[in-house]
Amino acid sequence: MTYSNKPLIKIDNLNYAYPRRGAVLKDINFELHAGDRVVINGDNGAGKTTLLHLIVGLKKAKKGDILGFGECCTTEKQFNKLRAKVGLLFQDPDDQLFCPTVLEDVMFGPLNLGFNKQQAIKMSIETLKSLGMQGFESRITHQLSGGEKRMITLASVLVMAPEVLILDEPTNALDEKAKLRLLHVLQALPQAMVIISHDKAFAKQLATRECELKEGCLTERLIEAVAVA
């Protein structure tokens, strides 16, 4: 990964409040550079998921800017462009898999990006293969196991070739084996990542940076440099 001074995602003085809950995020400042793998810690209800949804424009900020790849995003159209480069993995895989079969689901993204059907099929199959999920194309999504669902959702995000991956509790309800598999896959990916995880061991093995979200404020925590291979 080439290091560049220009952040992929930059958040400036971001504020967000829920109608009857008061401010959730106060003056958040954050930068994500290429090659970063940032883990965000925080209590339940601290606003971690909200922050991730704000980054890709699923919720609209009350105040503050989100700059994706140097461009300020405010309208749905701008966010739509951003979402093609920033892949968000949802907490619950069932929310993401809505097509009857795996192949159709993975193809959904490329088709939306304007690729034709043949290209989309080819890309999907390649992505599934790279994640070790070959042969799953014709499986029915709601009959997959939790670990398989997670890998398929990852494939459906990766097939769009994003530059940033945003993972919302990827290890949720995964067993040790599936977790380990996911960890190896994520470690091998070149993308910059923002990760929410309550699984300390999992987060530690992935993180290059660590942040804490507490009482609406995001603070960077220094971690001992891990030997990077």
Next chain:
Amino acid sequence: MSQGLEHSLTSWSGQALKHQVSWIDNLDARVRVVCSALFALVVVSSQQFSAALLGLLLAFMLVKASKLNIKRTLRRVVAMDLFMLTLICVLPFTTPGEPMFTVFGLGASWLGLSHALLITVKANAVLLVLFSLVATMSASTLGHALAHLKVPDKLVHLMLFMVRYLDVISTEYKKMRRAMQARAFVMGTNRHTWKSIGYLFGMLLIRSVERAERINDAMKCRGFCGRFYLNDEMKIGRLDIIFTSFFLCFLILLIGLNFL
């Protein structure tokens, strides 16, 4: 690769009426939908017994041809015929005409009975044709066929999503129901039961809406902007043409019988 595409048409086996493989399965989904719709239209607007009975005969033949599971089909037909039974009981009394017999001064007319019987024959014929032609395909195939027939996108999406998430929502219902049972909830006819069941359904509704919002978000994240891409091509083959021409001839015969 092609296996994957074909599979999307044959999946959701749980949704299709249980049956053995037959030549009906090889028919194009659109042909099946259109033929059954036309059949229903012709049979329902028939005035003659002969036409309706001939329609019923064809329905029986199609049921035989599509190798439906007789037991399951019968159970469904009986469910509808119970409703028809009330019709047979009520209609003679409400239709004026030559009386058959009188009960408490109310006359049951022959005309009413023949009306009721005609409606019963028609209903059974249409139902059986729907079972053999439409219910033997999976819900997602039906959705795709409707989309190819230029049914509005919104309706097709509604149907496909319903099929996909019925399972998820029913799991959610069962989960909550089990959680209630785990805390010693027993259904009874009292205020507590009504309130709890009310909460249960209210919660189910809220959760469904929230899930719908999350699904919408997830789709947006993958660049969805209102267009769905259907992942299949439907081709009209020789079998489809033969079937359609026979079917149309038969329908013309039915229409003709009405004018004899």
